Amino acid sequence: MKQAMYYKAEGDAVRCILCPHNCLIKPGKTGLCRVRRNEGGVLYSMNYGRITALNIDPIEKKPLYHFYPGSRILSVGSFGCNLKCSFCQNYSIAHGTPEWVEMSPGDLAGRAEAAGDNLGIAYTYNEPSIWYEYVLDTARLVKEKGLKNVLVTNGYIGSEALGELLPFIDAANIDVKAFSDGFYSSVCSGRLSPVLEAVEAMAGHCHIEVTTLLVEGLNSGPGEIDALARWLAGIDRKIPLHLSRYYPAYHMERPATPLKVLEAAREAAREHLDYVYIGNVPGIDNSTYCPGCGQKLVERGIYRARTLFEGENCSRCGMKADIIL
Ligand code: SF4
CATH class of the missing domain: 3.20.20.70 (Aldolase class I)
Structure with a gap:
């Protein structure tokens, strides 16, 4: 197990501050996520690697x-x-x-x-x-x-x-x-x-x-x-x-x-x-259409996509396409 980041000691318990639950974890116990454990006052990540x-x-x-x-x-x-x-x-x-x-x-x-x-x-x-x-x-x-x-x-x-x-x-x-x-x-x-x-x-x-x-x-x-x-x-x-x-x-x-x-x-x-x-x-x-003119920018099927424009802009109206290529 790898020592965890983002916690502090509170007596023999530790307070994990990685997420908003801020679990107070007693020795031998884990937090709500089940993957961060207090062993002897040290918090460990149980799913590292x-x-x-x-x-x-x-x-x-x-x-x-x-x-x-x-x-x-x-x-x-x-x-x-x-x-x-x-x-x-x-x-x-x-x-x-x-x-x-x-x-x-x-x-x-x-x-x-x-x-x-x-x-x-x-x-x-x-x-x-x-x-x-x-x-x-x-x-x-x-x-x-x-x-x-x-x-x-x-x-x-x-x-x-x-x-x-x-x-x-x-x-x-x-x-x-x-x-x-x-x-x-x-x-x-x-x-x-x-x-x-x-x-x-x-x-x-x-x-x-x-x-x-x-x-x-x-x-x-x-x-x-x-x-x-x-x-x-x-x-x-x-x-x-x-x-x-x-x-x-x-x-x-x-x-x-x-x-x-x-x-x-x-x-x-x-x-x-x-x-x-x-x-x-x-x-x-679920294709993507230009919000400026309605031109199809990306044709999309289940888990596949084909980009239909070149450069950064819609080929019909010139509006910037909000797609990272
Ligand atoms: S749920 Fe897990 S990550 Fe969140 S505070 Fe509790 S122990 Fe830490």
Whole structure:
């Protein structure tokens, strides 16, 4: 186990300050995320270098639609999570005890370099912020190799820790689970405000896209989507928003969210944002269109994309295309 960062002693207990839970952890115990353990007054990361999933994925799968469309990225995850979403779609590694293999940051960064036709590394599958020390060590090496680092995160991380990591991060997809504190506390065992602060901080440092998994009757109402989109547009109306379809998983048995609910939410969000997509629905048109003239800029199918413009601007109206190529 690797000694953890971001904690302080309180008697024989330790206070972890990596994420907003600020767990007070007694000797021999772990924090809420299950991956940070107090051994004799020292906090250790229990998932450092422990990998449960490693795949080359299309960047669209993260999802990132405006960041090198059509490219591939080495995607890696460990285990544990600091939120307890009852609908968790990745519960076997987030909350289970999956098998893992050991890999040093140098080995992983080397694999990314050797993969060929590979953008870099995406820290995904489980929550990367509670894999902090390993992600930080690896991200430094990845940047030295001229590759990209991508976070797929719930944004539930302390501001100081996030600030130390962000210089190495090129893009992030951040889950905003809902735009209500009630949802966060009752469904995810967290709070909304730290997530919003993380989104604002990341938007100032790297390319970001936001995902909200819509569960009918819980977080999908047009009023709530309007408020979310209005808030996001206050940062930048060009931030892509992915409204993703919920399917029953883990402890939640509600039926899958109907397509008409997702479409109504998309219409509400489009009042404020230039790029709103529906996720987890095969066959839906998720191409990117120029907000100036409606010209198709990126043609997109399931996990594949084709860029239809050259340079930086829309070929029809000349408006700057908000796509990183
Ligand atoms: S990272 Fe884990 S141990 Fe630390 S405060 Fe968050 S949930 Fe608790």
